[in-house]
Amino acid sequence: MKAKEVIQLLEEVRKTRPLIHNITNTVVTNFTANGLLSMGVSPVMANAPEEAAEMAKAANALVINIGTLNREQVKAMRMAGIAANEKGIPVVLDPVGAGATAYRTETALALLEELDVALIRANAGEMAALLGESGTVQGVDASGEADNSKIAKEASRRFEAIAAVTGVEDAVAHQGEVFIVQNGHTLLTKVTGTGCLLSSVAASFLTVQHSAGAVAAALAYYGAAAEIAGSLTTREGPGSFQIELLNALHATQEMDLRHYIRVKQES
Ligand code: ATP
Ligand code: TZP
Ligand code: MG
Ligand code: MG
Secondary structure: OOHHHHHHHHHHHHHHOOEEEEEOOOOOHHHHHHHHHHHOOEEEEOOOHHHHHHHHHHOOEEEEEOOOOOHHHHHHHHHHHHHHHHHOOOEEEEOOOEOOEHHHHHHHHHHHHHOOOOEEEEEHHHHHHHOOOOOOEEOOEEOOOOOHHHHHHHHHHHHOOEEEEEOOOEEEEEOOEEEEEOOOOHHHHHOOOHHHHHHHHHHHHHOOOOOHHHHHHHHHHHHHHHHHHHHHHOOOOHHHHHHHHHHHHHHOOHHHHHHHOOEEEEO
């Protein structure tokens, strides 16, 4: 994938300024909202079953994140998901901690069964857990080495959705297409919520183009922003990196992306 394609999609996202409805966890709510604002889109968080469907109807994409789920929130996820499907906007599922407890795995699988999900974005351990493989999740983090491309292809087939498996290299698979995104920075693993924010960034790109390529572009833009932030803060560490990541999501323009984007396509 050429940097030009990433730039075009990013510019389109910024121009249309989509509203992203997030039903997300209590750890990352503020960081997700600030990250989306930084990149130039509008976030809204709405968790109550009383308003979830109405908010989804007003939005351009819905992100369902099971990081700190409870019964009421799951009810809201279902209602919002059904409303989003009716409206035809993309629904993104981030199955945080799937495999760590049965409740998380079962809830994620039930949502995949009930809703038309456009994108599942997870680390390798979570995605493997959804596929019925165990032993690769520690809390909300992936543990050990994994073949992200293989897992993404399998998940995409099984759940009939775009599947993005992130880690050192990210793999995005759908309908025979596989993108490998090589952008990123190790400090992303030292700040909580970087995966959750990424899921919402990917949802923003899906509002302008429903494709695996658009998801790969979102991941490349995000990874490039992380590299820019990392280059400014390697000596300072995760605290400064978190701030610089927001700055880079905001400031990253054509010239930066031309220099950084590394996306391969598998045949
Ligand atoms: P986890 O809960 O395991 O941290 P996550 O949901 O936070 O997973 P990650 O897999 O950490 O999601 O992906 C978030 C971002 O961090 C992605 O852009 C990914 O490419 C990047 N990333 C993750 N690990 C690394 C790494 N070791 N080196 C470079 N980039 C990484
Ligand atoms: N515990 C429950 S949700 C959450 C933690 C630490 C945040 C996970 O964020 P990410 O983006 O998956 O690292
Ligand atoms: Mg992470
Ligand atoms: Mg995560």
